[in-house]
Amino acid sequence: MSDRRCPQVVVIGSLNMDLVTRAERAPVKGETVLGQGFDMVPGGKGANQAVALAKLNAECTLIGARGDDDFGGQLVKSLDQHGVNTSKIKKVPGVTTGVATIVVAEEDNSIIVVPGANFHCTPEDIEKEEELIRQADVVLIQMEIPVETVCKGIELAAKHGTTVVLNPAPARKLPAEIYSRIDYLTPNITELAILAGEEAELQDKPEPRYEKMMRALADNGVKHVITTLGEEGAAYLAAHGEILTMPAYPVHVIDTTGAGDAFSAALAFSLGLGKPQKEAIEFASKAAALSVTRFGAQAGMPSLAEIENAF
Numbered sequence: 001m002s003d004r005r006c007p008q009v010v011v012i013g014s015l016n017m018d019l020v021t022r023a024e025r026a027p028v029k030g031e032t033v034l035g036q037g038f039d040m041v042p043g044g045k046g047a048n049q050a051v052a053l054a055k056l057n058a059e060c061t062l063i064g065a066r067g068d069d070d071f072g073g074q075l076v077k078s079l080d081q082h083g084v085n086t087s088k089i090k091k092v093p094g095v096t097t098g099v100a101t102i103v104v105a106e107e108d109n110s111i112i113v114v115p116g117a118n119f120h121c122t123p124e125d126i127e128k129e130e131e132l133i134r135q136a137d138v139v140l141i142q143m144e145i146p147v148e149t150v151c152k153g154i155e156l157a158a159k160h161g162t163t164v165v166l167n168p169a170p171a172r173k174l175p176a177e178i179y180s181r182i183d184y185l186t187p188n189i190t191e192l193a194i195l196a197g198e199e200a201e202l203q204d205k206p207e208p209r210y211e212k213m214m215r216a217l218a219d220n221g222v223k224h225v226i227t228t229l230g231e232e233g234a235a236y237l238a239a240h241g242e243i244l245t246m247p248a249y250p251v252h253v254i255d256t257t258g259a260g261d262a263f264s265a266a267l268a269f270s271l272g273l274g275k276p277q278k279e280a281i282e283f284a285s286k287a288a289a290l291s292v293t294r295f296g297a298q299a300g301m302p303s304l305a306e307i308e309n310a311f
Protein backbone atom coordinates (compact mmCIF):
# COMPACT_ATOMS: atom_id res chain seq x y z
CA MET A 1 0.00 0.00 0.00
CA SER A 2 1.23 3.51 -0.80
CA ASP A 3 1.71 6.43 1.64
CA ARG A 4 -1.09 6.03 4.20
CA ARG A 5 -2.22 9.66 3.80
CA CYS A 6 -2.26 9.47 0.01
CA PRO A 7 -3.88 6.35 -1.42
CA GLN A 8 -3.41 5.57 -5.07
CA VAL A 9 -6.81 5.15 -6.76
CA VAL A 10 -7.58 4.29 -10.38
CA VAL A 11 -11.06 5.38 -11.48
CA ILE A 12 -12.50 3.70 -14.57
CA GLY A 13 -15.51 5.60 -15.86
CA SER A 14 -17.35 8.34 -17.67
CA LEU A 15 -16.98 12.03 -18.41
CA ASN A 16 -20.12 14.04 -19.21
CA MET A 17 -21.00 17.66 -19.68
CA ASP A 18 -23.96 18.25 -17.33
CA LEU A 19 -26.75 20.47 -18.69
CA VAL A 20 -28.57 21.33 -15.49
CA THR A 21 -32.02 22.91 -15.28
CA ARG A 22 -33.37 23.99 -11.90
CA ALA A 23 -37.14 23.99 -11.43
CA GLU A 24 -39.63 24.00 -8.57
CA ARG A 25 -40.81 20.61 -9.75
CA ALA A 26 -40.07 18.23 -12.62
CA PRO A 27 -42.69 18.12 -15.43
CA VAL A 28 -45.00 15.11 -15.67
CA LYS A 29 -45.41 13.35 -19.05
CA GLY A 30 -46.58 15.82 -21.74
CA GLU A 31 -46.27 18.87 -19.47
CA THR A 32 -44.15 22.05 -19.81
CA VAL A 33 -43.05 23.86 -16.66
CA LEU A 34 -41.04 27.07 -16.26
CA GLY A 35 -37.59 26.60 -14.79
CA GLN A 36 -35.59 28.84 -12.44
CA GLY A 37 -32.11 28.52 -13.94
CA PHE A 38 -29.73 26.72 -16.28
CA ASP A 39 -26.03 25.85 -15.94
CA MET A 40 -23.49 23.80 -17.88
CA VAL A 41 -21.01 22.13 -15.52
CA PRO A 42 -18.51 19.23 -15.69
CA GLY A 43 -19.95 15.87 -14.64
CA GLY A 44 -20.02 12.16 -15.39
CA LYS A 45 -19.85 9.61 -12.61
CA GLY A 46 -16.24 8.66 -13.35
CA ALA A 47 -15.03 12.25 -13.56
CA ASN A 48 -17.04 13.27 -10.47
CA GLN A 49 -15.50 10.47 -8.43
CA ALA A 50 -12.01 11.28 -9.72
CA VAL A 51 -12.42 14.94 -8.71
CA ALA A 52 -13.78 13.92 -5.31
CA LEU A 53 -10.68 11.76 -4.77
CA ALA A 54 -8.31 14.50 -5.92
CA LYS A 55 -9.96 16.94 -3.47
CA LEU A 56 -9.22 14.40 -0.73
CA ASN A 57 -5.55 14.40 -1.82
CA ALA A 58 -5.61 10.90 -3.29
CA GLU A 59 -3.29 10.17 -6.19
CA CYS A 60 -5.99 9.63 -8.80
CA THR A 61 -5.90 8.55 -12.45
CA LEU A 62 -9.08 8.45 -14.56
CA ILE A 63 -9.27 5.90 -17.38
CA GLY A 64 -12.03 6.91 -19.79
CA ALA A 65 -12.93 8.33 -23.18
CA ARG A 66 -13.98 11.76 -24.52
CA GLY A 67 -15.04 13.01 -27.93
CA ASP A 68 -12.99 15.30 -30.16
CA ASP A 69 -15.29 18.27 -29.42
CA ASP A 70 -15.24 21.36 -27.20
CA PHE A 71 -17.02 19.61 -24.33
CA GLY A 72 -14.27 16.97 -24.22
CA GLY A 73 -11.56 19.63 -24.03
CA GLN A 74 -13.38 21.56 -21.30
CA LEU A 75 -13.90 18.44 -19.19
CA VAL A 76 -10.25 17.36 -19.37
CA LYS A 77 -9.10 20.90 -18.54
CA SER A 78 -11.32 20.96 -15.46
CA LEU A 79 -10.00 17.55 -14.34
CA ASP A 80 -6.42 18.77 -14.81
CA GLN A 81 -7.17 21.82 -12.69
CA HIS A 82 -8.38 19.56 -9.90
CA GLY A 83 -5.18 17.50 -10.03
CA VAL A 84 -6.58 14.33 -11.64
CA ASN A 85 -4.13 12.45 -13.88
CA THR A 86 -5.87 12.68 -17.28
CA SER A 87 -3.17 10.97 -19.37
CA LYS A 88 -5.30 7.80 -19.69
CA ILE A 89 -8.34 9.55 -21.14
CA LYS A 90 -8.70 8.56 -24.79
CA LYS A 91 -9.84 11.08 -27.40
CA VAL A 92 -12.23 9.37 -29.84
CA PRO A 93 -12.37 10.97 -33.31
CA GLY A 94 -15.79 11.67 -34.85
CA VAL A 95 -17.69 10.98 -31.64
CA THR A 96 -19.37 13.39 -29.22
CA THR A 97 -18.42 13.62 -25.56
CA GLY A 98 -20.99 12.25 -23.07
CA VAL A 99 -23.80 14.60 -22.13
CA ALA A 100 -26.20 14.46 -19.18
CA THR A 101 -29.49 16.36 -19.10
CA ILE A 102 -30.35 16.93 -15.45
CA VAL A 103 -33.45 18.35 -13.78
CA VAL A 104 -32.88 19.49 -10.20
CA ALA A 105 -36.20 19.90 -8.38
CA GLU A 106 -37.72 19.31 -4.94
CA GLU A 107 -34.42 18.38 -3.29
CA ASP A 108 -33.83 15.60 -5.82
CA ASN A 109 -32.67 15.15 -9.40
CA SER A 110 -33.45 13.12 -12.52
CA ILE A 111 -30.89 12.48 -15.24
CA ILE A 112 -30.75 11.26 -18.84
CA VAL A 113 -27.24 10.39 -20.01
CA VAL A 114 -26.23 10.12 -23.67
CA PRO A 115 -22.95 8.19 -23.30
CA GLY A 116 -21.27 9.18 -26.62
CA ALA A 117 -17.52 8.58 -26.30
CA ASN A 118 -17.95 6.87 -22.92
CA PHE A 119 -19.18 3.76 -24.75
CA HIS A 120 -15.89 3.73 -26.68
CA CYS A 121 -13.93 2.99 -23.51
CA THR A 122 -13.07 -0.64 -24.29
CA PRO A 123 -11.72 -3.67 -22.39
CA GLU A 124 -8.52 -3.24 -24.43
CA ASP A 125 -8.10 0.28 -23.01
CA ILE A 126 -8.19 -1.27 -19.54
CA GLU A 127 -5.85 -4.14 -20.43
CA LYS A 128 -3.22 -1.58 -21.48
CA GLU A 129 -3.27 -0.18 -17.95
CA GLU A 130 -2.79 -3.47 -16.10
CA GLU A 131 0.39 -2.25 -14.40
CA LEU A 132 -1.32 0.91 -13.15
CA ILE A 133 -4.16 -1.22 -11.77
CA ARG A 134 -1.68 -3.61 -10.15
CA GLN A 135 0.05 -0.74 -8.34
CA ALA A 136 -3.14 0.93 -7.12
CA ASP A 137 -4.63 0.55 -3.65
CA VAL A 138 -8.19 0.74 -4.99
CA VAL A 139 -9.91 0.56 -8.38
CA LEU A 140 -13.22 2.43 -8.43
CA ILE A 141 -15.67 1.78 -11.29
CA GLN A 142 -19.20 2.89 -12.26
CA MET A 143 -21.47 1.75 -15.09
CA GLU A 144 -21.74 4.60 -17.62
CA ILE A 145 -19.26 2.62 -19.78
CA PRO A 146 -19.72 -0.78 -21.50
CA VAL A 147 -20.35 -3.72 -19.15
CA GLU A 148 -17.42 -5.64 -20.74
CA THR A 149 -15.11 -2.75 -19.79
CA VAL A 150 -16.47 -2.74 -16.24
CA CYS A 151 -15.85 -6.49 -16.00
CA LYS A 152 -12.31 -6.18 -17.39
CA GLY A 153 -11.47 -3.58 -14.75
CA ILE A 154 -12.86 -5.79 -12.00
CA GLU A 155 -11.03 -8.89 -13.31
CA LEU A 156 -7.65 -7.18 -13.55
CA ALA A 157 -7.93 -5.55 -10.13
CA ALA A 158 -8.99 -8.84 -8.53
CA LYS A 159 -6.13 -10.66 -10.29
CA HIS A 160 -3.62 -8.34 -8.58
CA GLY A 161 -5.33 -8.10 -5.21
CA THR A 162 -6.26 -4.44 -5.71
CA THR A 163 -9.44 -3.55 -3.79
CA VAL A 164 -12.44 -3.28 -6.13
CA VAL A 165 -15.22 -0.78 -5.41
CA LEU A 166 -18.10 -0.93 -7.91
CA ASN A 167 -20.70 1.84 -7.86
CA PRO A 168 -23.32 0.11 -10.08
CA ALA A 169 -24.83 3.29 -11.53
CA PRO A 170 -26.76 3.16 -13.77
CA ALA A 171 -27.42 -0.50 -12.91
CA ARG A 172 -27.41 -3.21 -15.52
CA LYS A 173 -27.20 -6.95 -15.08
CA LEU A 174 -23.67 -8.29 -14.60
CA PRO A 175 -22.31 -11.76 -15.46
CA ALA A 176 -22.83 -14.08 -12.47
CA GLU A 177 -19.12 -14.93 -12.17
CA ILE A 178 -18.06 -11.30 -11.65
CA TYR A 179 -19.78 -10.81 -8.26
CA SER A 180 -17.21 -12.79 -6.28
CA ARG A 181 -14.47 -10.42 -7.49
CA ILE A 182 -16.17 -7.30 -6.13
CA ASP A 183 -14.93 -6.22 -2.70
CA TYR A 184 -17.38 -3.34 -2.17
CA LEU A 185 -20.64 -2.71 -4.06
CA THR A 186 -22.37 0.66 -3.47
CA PRO A 187 -25.85 0.65 -5.08
CA ASN A 188 -28.71 2.95 -4.23
CA ILE A 189 -32.03 1.23 -3.61
CA THR A 190 -33.10 1.19 -7.29
CA GLU A 191 -29.75 -0.18 -8.43
CA LEU A 192 -29.85 -2.78 -5.68
CA ALA A 193 -33.25 -4.02 -6.85
CA ILE A 194 -32.13 -4.24 -10.49
CA LEU A 195 -28.98 -6.18 -9.63
CA ALA A 196 -30.88 -8.51 -7.32
CA GLY A 197 -33.53 -9.08 -10.04
CA GLU A 198 -36.18 -7.75 -7.63
CA GLU A 199 -37.51 -4.66 -9.46
CA ALA A 200 -40.99 -5.56 -8.17
CA GLU A 201 -39.71 -4.63 -4.68
CA LEU A 202 -39.80 -0.98 -5.79
CA GLN A 203 -43.52 -1.09 -6.70
CA ASP A 204 -46.58 -0.93 -4.46
CA LYS A 205 -44.62 -1.20 -1.24
CA PRO A 206 -44.04 1.61 1.21
CA GLU A 207 -40.58 0.28 2.09
CA PRO A 208 -38.47 -1.79 -0.31
CA ARG A 209 -36.96 -4.69 1.63
CA TYR A 210 -33.33 -3.91 1.06
CA GLU A 211 -32.09 -6.51 3.58
CA LYS A 212 -33.29 -9.43 1.45
CA MET A 213 -31.77 -7.97 -1.74
CA MET A 214 -28.45 -7.18 -0.04
CA ARG A 215 -28.22 -10.73 1.26
CA ALA A 216 -28.95 -12.05 -2.25
CA LEU A 217 -25.97 -10.12 -3.66
CA ALA A 218 -23.76 -11.25 -0.80
CA ASP A 219 -24.86 -14.83 -1.51
CA ASN A 220 -23.76 -14.26 -5.12
CA GLY A 221 -20.26 -13.55 -3.83
CA VAL A 222 -19.99 -9.78 -3.29
CA LYS A 223 -17.83 -9.31 -0.19
CA HIS A 224 -19.39 -6.08 1.10
CA VAL A 225 -22.71 -4.58 0.01
CA ILE A 226 -23.35 -0.99 1.10
CA THR A 227 -26.70 0.50 0.05
CA THR A 228 -27.10 4.27 0.02
CA LEU A 229 -30.58 5.28 1.22
CA GLY A 230 -30.56 9.04 0.64
CA GLU A 231 -31.79 10.92 3.68
CA GLU A 232 -32.16 7.58 5.49
CA GLY A 233 -28.38 7.09 5.42
CA ALA A 234 -26.71 3.83 4.41
CA ALA A 235 -27.21 0.13 5.15
CA TYR A 236 -24.40 -2.40 5.26
CA LEU A 237 -23.76 -5.99 6.13
CA ALA A 238 -21.65 -6.27 9.27
CA ALA A 239 -19.05 -9.01 9.73
CA HIS A 240 -21.42 -11.11 11.87
CA GLY A 241 -24.07 -11.11 9.11
CA GLU A 242 -26.40 -8.54 10.62
CA ILE A 243 -27.57 -5.62 8.45
CA LEU A 244 -26.82 -2.32 10.16
CA THR A 245 -27.74 1.22 9.18
CA MET A 246 -25.78 4.42 9.54
CA PRO A 247 -28.00 7.52 9.69
CA ALA A 248 -27.40 10.40 7.26
CA TYR A 249 -25.95 13.66 8.57
CA PRO A 250 -28.66 16.36 8.51
CA VAL A 251 -27.84 19.22 6.12
CA HIS A 252 -29.57 21.92 4.08
CA VAL A 253 -29.95 20.41 0.60
CA ILE A 254 -29.08 22.55 -2.45
CA ASP A 255 -28.30 19.92 -5.12
CA THR A 256 -28.18 16.14 -4.71
CA THR A 257 -26.40 15.56 -8.05
CA GLY A 258 -23.19 13.66 -7.37
CA ALA A 259 -24.02 12.66 -3.78
CA GLY A 260 -23.60 8.98 -4.70
CA ASP A 261 -20.30 9.83 -6.38
CA ALA A 262 -19.07 11.64 -3.27
CA PHE A 263 -20.02 8.60 -1.18
CA SER A 264 -18.27 6.02 -3.37
CA ALA A 265 -15.14 8.14 -3.84
CA ALA A 266 -14.79 8.89 -0.13
CA LEU A 267 -15.37 5.22 0.67
CA ALA A 268 -12.62 4.24 -1.81
CA PHE A 269 -10.30 6.85 -0.30
CA SER A 270 -10.86 5.62 3.22
CA LEU A 271 -10.47 1.96 2.25
CA GLY A 272 -7.28 2.91 0.40
CA LEU A 273 -5.99 4.25 3.71
CA GLY A 274 -6.68 0.84 5.21
CA LYS A 275 -9.66 1.93 7.32
CA PRO A 276 -12.24 -0.66 8.41
CA GLN A 277 -15.64 -0.77 6.70
CA LYS A 278 -17.62 1.04 9.42
CA GLU A 279 -15.17 3.93 9.62
CA ALA A 280 -15.03 4.18 5.82
CA ILE A 281 -18.84 4.33 5.61
CA GLU A 282 -18.95 7.05 8.26
CA PHE A 283 -16.40 9.10 6.31
CA ALA A 284 -18.30 8.49 3.04
CA SER A 285 -21.60 9.55 4.65
CA LYS A 286 -20.05 12.83 5.76
CA ALA A 287 -18.66 13.46 2.27
CA ALA A 288 -22.05 12.75 0.68
CA ALA A 289 -23.84 15.03 3.14
CA LEU A 290 -21.45 17.93 2.49
CA SER A 291 -21.67 17.41 -1.28
CA VAL A 292 -25.39 18.22 -1.41
CA THR A 293 -24.95 21.58 0.32
CA ARG A 294 -23.43 23.12 -2.85
CA PHE A 295 -24.58 23.34 -6.46
CA GLY A 296 -22.89 21.14 -9.11
CA ALA A 297 -21.62 17.57 -8.93
CA GLN A 298 -17.90 18.38 -8.92
CA ALA A 299 -18.10 21.80 -7.25
CA GLY A 300 -19.92 20.10 -4.38
CA MET A 301 -17.16 17.61 -3.58
CA PRO A 302 -15.71 18.41 -0.13
CA SER A 303 -12.03 18.65 0.78
CA LEU A 304 -10.43 16.40 3.40
CA ALA A 305 -10.32 19.29 5.89
CA GLU A 306 -14.02 20.04 5.36
CA ILE A 307 -14.95 16.43 6.10
CA GLU A 308 -12.66 16.18 9.11
CA ASN A 309 -14.07 19.40 10.60
CA ALA A 310 -17.75 18.73 9.83
CA PHE A 311 -20.42 17.38 12.15
Ligand code: RIB
Pocket residue numbers: 014016017018042043044045048099100111113144257258259260261297
Ligand atom coordinates in the same frame (compact mmCIF):
# COMPACT_ATOMS: atom_id res chain seq x y z
O1 RIB B 1 -23.86 11.02 -10.54
C1 RIB B 1 -24.11 12.24 -11.10
C2 RIB B 1 -23.73 12.23 -12.54
O2 RIB B 1 -24.56 11.36 -13.25
C3 RIB B 1 -23.87 13.55 -13.27
O3 RIB B 1 -22.73 14.37 -13.15
C4 RIB B 1 -24.20 13.14 -14.69
O4 RIB B 1 -23.18 13.41 -15.59
C5 RIB B 1 -24.48 11.65 -14.61
O5 RIB B 1 -23.46 10.93 -15.10
